[in-house]
Amino acid sequence: MNKKSFIKKLKKNLSILEENEVNDIIEEYSDNIDEKIKNGKTEEEAIKDFGDVDELSKEILKAYKINPKNIIEDDSDTLHNLEKFIDKSAKKLSNFASNLINDIKQKDNITLEFICEMIIKIIILLIICAVLGLPFWGLLGLGHAIFDIAFFPLDVVLNVVWGLLVWILYFVVCILIGFALFKDNIKNTKEEKSKSKKTSKKSTKEEIKTESITEEKSKKKEVNNKSYLVSIIKTIIKIFIFLFFLFPIVFIIVGLIFAIVAVIYYLIIGINLWGILLILISLTILFSFVFCVLKNIFTNKKTVIYPFFIGIILLAIGTFVTFDTFKNIELVTLDEYDIKTLNFSVDKSTILKLRGNYEVVFDEKMTDGQISVVVYYYDDYANIETWSNQNKIEIFPIYEVQNGWNLYDEIIANLKDDKFMNYEKLQEFNYKIYGNKKTINIIDIDNF
């Protein structure tokens, strides 16, 4: 951290204080820093003496009897923790990787060790790629599951395109990692070779000088390599966040907004959906909040936290209201069927086509060549019609939608009265087929 950013951060943390008070503090601190620099310290070191800026700001605010918790911790700590966490883990990962690399290549220019290093690196690369592959396979499976819904030629095309996309992405990530692992290796061997050539030509005095310089250089390079690795790992993590969180969340939010519009429509129609509306709004707020938090990781901005609490409160109220609404809905069971008896005379082998469950009842009292079919159905939904020719009898329902009756309207109407029925029964057709054994034997029942 340099002086400028130190002062900027301090100013921000102390913004609750009066301006001249803040300026007074800043002036004193920057004097201290200047004085230290004059006495031979670097700017970095001088600032390090003040410790963590947030800690320092807290202490200063305490001197004014102000509780620093609400001011400094509030958003910077809770939300920036995620960013810090990513930063830390990325640094740790890169430290681990670069330490490993350094350990391996302590003695260079020897082919055997170089080969060993390469093998170990390749193993590391393979392991990393395998682990990184898992979410990609998930993505691939998810895509296939979605596209399988599509019709025949389209689903194949979509699946292939999707598969290609995921694979390309996966390979790009793998290549990036491989590049990160091997790049410094290639560079180092080249540079060290050139350095050794140079030093051998120079006199002893100069040799000492150049050695110290190269040492410094290699130190610097090490730092550069580390920060390079950190940035690569950070970028990969960010890409992951984008792909697996940010991107899906946008779709979720769009879906939620559509749902809200639909619910508002039904509210206008007169169905009591206030609870669900509240839940949907709260979910939209919460997802937008998560979206902002994740997005701010990219832009290093802070997020205000209060929408989160608003979302949670709305969700709780919405859940309660929904529960209350559903408790009041009356479940009506449809179990009264209408019955229709159809009689047919059959004199030769005949196909009887019908839709639904059927049961054959042998009744020897019935005359030969006579069958009677009893249909149990719900006549609000459909009418039973028959059609027959010489060797075929068909019994089928005619749905009454054309006549103005509509299942959808029925459900809406019922919901307005806080009622709900087991509508799936409306589509049930049950048959009992009566006839003597001889007659039944010549008919062939086709249940379609």
Next chain:
Amino acid sequence: MNTQFKKGVLELVVLLAVSKKDMYGYELVLEVSKFVDVNDGTIYPLLKRLTNDKYFETYLVDSTEGPARKYYKITVLGKQRVKELKKNWNDFVTSVNKFMKECMKGE
């Protein structure tokens, strides 16, 4: 030195240092860090607190190099505070020493 110890004693140390001679921030840091290992991030907020509590007052002195320096000067209230803290410290040290002696006897 233990940080908990340091925090407790630092107020006394800083008050004593300033009561001996008026000082500006950086001077004080140098003076105090001769005896106690402490960083600027602890000293400066403490100076602020002691000033806000009216134990110190400040005045500006033009310096030959750079901007004017803020000097800290002990107040009457501050002197009382020094007395009080000194007494607390001495009482504390004697009782701890006494206790240590007791314990040594038992060994």
